[in-house]
Every structure is written in structure tokens, then in C-alpha cells.
Amino acid sequence: MTIHFRQGKLEEHERQAILEEVYQQAKEAAKTAVKTVVEALLEAEVTAKLGREKGAVRHISGQPRSSDWACGQCGCQDAQQFTRDGHYRRSLQTGWGSIEDLRVPMLECQQCGHDVICHFTVLEKYERFWLDLDQDVVLGSGLCESLRHLSERWGEAVGSSIGLRTLNERINQMAPVLEQAHQTPITQVPPVIQFDGIWVRRPRADGNHENGSAPSAATATQGEAHGEAFGLGTVG
Numbered sequence: 001m002t003i004h005f006r007q008g009k010l011e012e013h014e015r016q017a018i019l020e021e022v023y024q025q026a027k028e029a030a031k032t033a034v035k036t037v038v039e040a041l042l043e044a045e046v047t048a049k050l051g052r053e054k055g056a057v058r059h060i061s062g063q064p065r066s067s068d069w070a071c072g073q074c075g076c077q078d079a080q081q082f083t084r085d086g087h088y089r090r091s092l093q094t095g096w097g098s099i100e101d102l103r104v105p106m107l108e109c110q111q112c113g114h115d116v117i118c119h120f121t122v123l124e125k126y127e128r129f130w131l132d133l134d135q136d137v138v139l140g141s142g143l144c145e146s147l148r149h150l151s152e153r154w155g156e157a158v159g160s161s162i163g164l165r166t167l168n169e170r171i172n173q174m175a176p177v178l179e180q181a182h183q184t185p186i187t188q189v190p191p192v193i194q195f196d197g198i199w200v201r202r203p204r205a206d207g208n209h210e211n212g213s214a215p216s217a218a219t220a221t222q223g224e225a226h227g228e229a230f231g232l233g234t235v236g
């Protein structure tokens with residue numbers, strides 16, 4: 001980016017160039033932040049599952065340490081038999097763009113020497129996309145955004161096209177989880193709720209307009225006091 005400083009205001013194309021530069025740098029910073037946080041969480045999950053820090057001596061007691069991760073060969077689920085075995089690298093698509101060379105820990109089973117199949121909480125093994133796409137898809141479909149629009153927005157963010165089928169599958173996978181969330185009582189009720197909405201008028205057959213109707217969204221601030229919480233809905 002080059003700017004020729006002189007008297008007077010910025011030219012329009014210079015203003016655009018500055019904003020674009022800020023956007024690109026913010027994107028790079030966000031990608032670095034996601035990579036750092038995800039890698040730290042992956043390491044922390046390994047430490048929690050093994051019950052020992054990296055480099056700590058492995059103790060084997062008569063009591064197995066049961067894990068939901070299992071050896072792909074012998075099926076062993078005793079975390080005392082698992083040891084850290086380096087990392088593999090993969091890419092991950094996020095709302096800020098594609099992250100390359102994400103370091104994912106690997107474990108080896110000491111009973112048979114094969115790989116342990118690790119399913120990490122923050123990273124689904126065969127998913128191209130990270131959690132932020134899921135959140136965005138939930139919000140977008142809640143606000144009646146079309147799949148095509150979601151796909152265009154995401155394609156632009158990650159720099160490659162995202163099929164409508166991929167998005168649809170994701171929504172279908174999340175539907176039962178959302179359904180369950182809607183039925184589960186809210187135990188921690190936020191004290192502050194902020195409403196927002198857009199006022200629209202329903203046209204009538206005679207060409208006049210009925211009273212307005214506002215598709216509303218509510219957000220809540222988490223705290224300790226009690227109140228009432230609302231989801232997406234329509235007020236008439």
C-alpha cells in the first residue's frame with residue numbers, strides 16, 4: 001500500500017486501501033489467535049485425558065485410567081498405556097480464513113505400538129470447518145438467511161467455495177441439538193436482556209397496511225440475578 005501524503009484529504013481509493021490493509025491485518029491476527037487457542041486447547045485435552053503433563057513420568061497402577069479415546073488396533077482405553085507421539089498437521093477453515101499447519105497431537109498405545117484414535121472436543125476429526133461456522137449457521141438460519149447467501153459469505157471468508165449440501169448437512173446435524181436446547185430449562189437466568197428488532201408492515205389486500213410487526217431478537221447478559229429470557233420470535 002502506497003500513499004502520497006500531500007495537503008488536503010485522502011483520496012477515495014487511498015481510504016479504501018487503508019481500510020483493506022487494516023482488514024487484512026486483522027484477519028491475519030485473528031487467524032493466529034485461533035491457531036494459538038486451538039493448539040493450546042488440544043494440548044490441554046491430552047494432558048487432562050492422560051492425567052499427566054508433557055514430560056511427566058508415566059506411572060502404571062493396578063487401577064486403569066479409563067478414557068473415551070481408544071487404541072485403533074487393540075482397543076485399549078487405559079490412558080496409562082497411552083504416550084504422546086508428536087503431532088500431525090492439518091488445515092482448518094474458519095470465518096477468518098483458512099488456517100494452515102495446525103498442530104494436532106498424536107498418541108501411541110504402549111500395549112501394541114499403534115495409534116490411539118483421539119476425538120478432540122474443540123476439533124472434529126474429519127470436519128473441514130471450525131466451530132464458528134456452526135454458530136454462524138445457527139444464527140443465519142435463525143434469521144432466515146438463505147443457504148445460498150450463507151455459502152457465498154463463507155466462501156468469501158475461507159477463499160474457496162462451500163457447497164449448499166455441506167451447509168445443509170451441517171444444519172441437519174445440529175437440528176437435534178438445537179431442539180434439545182429449546183426444551184431444556186434455563187438454569188442460569190441472565191439479569192439484563194437487550195431487545196432489538198426491525199419494524200415491518202404487513203400489506204393488506206386493500207392496499208393499506210396493518211399494524212406493524214417486529215421480528216425481534218433478544219440478547220442477554222450473563223450474571224447472577226434472576227429475570228426472564230427470550231429467544232428469537234415475533235412480536236405483533
Ligand SMILES: [Zn+2]
Binds near residue numbers: 073110
Ligand atoms: Zn493398542
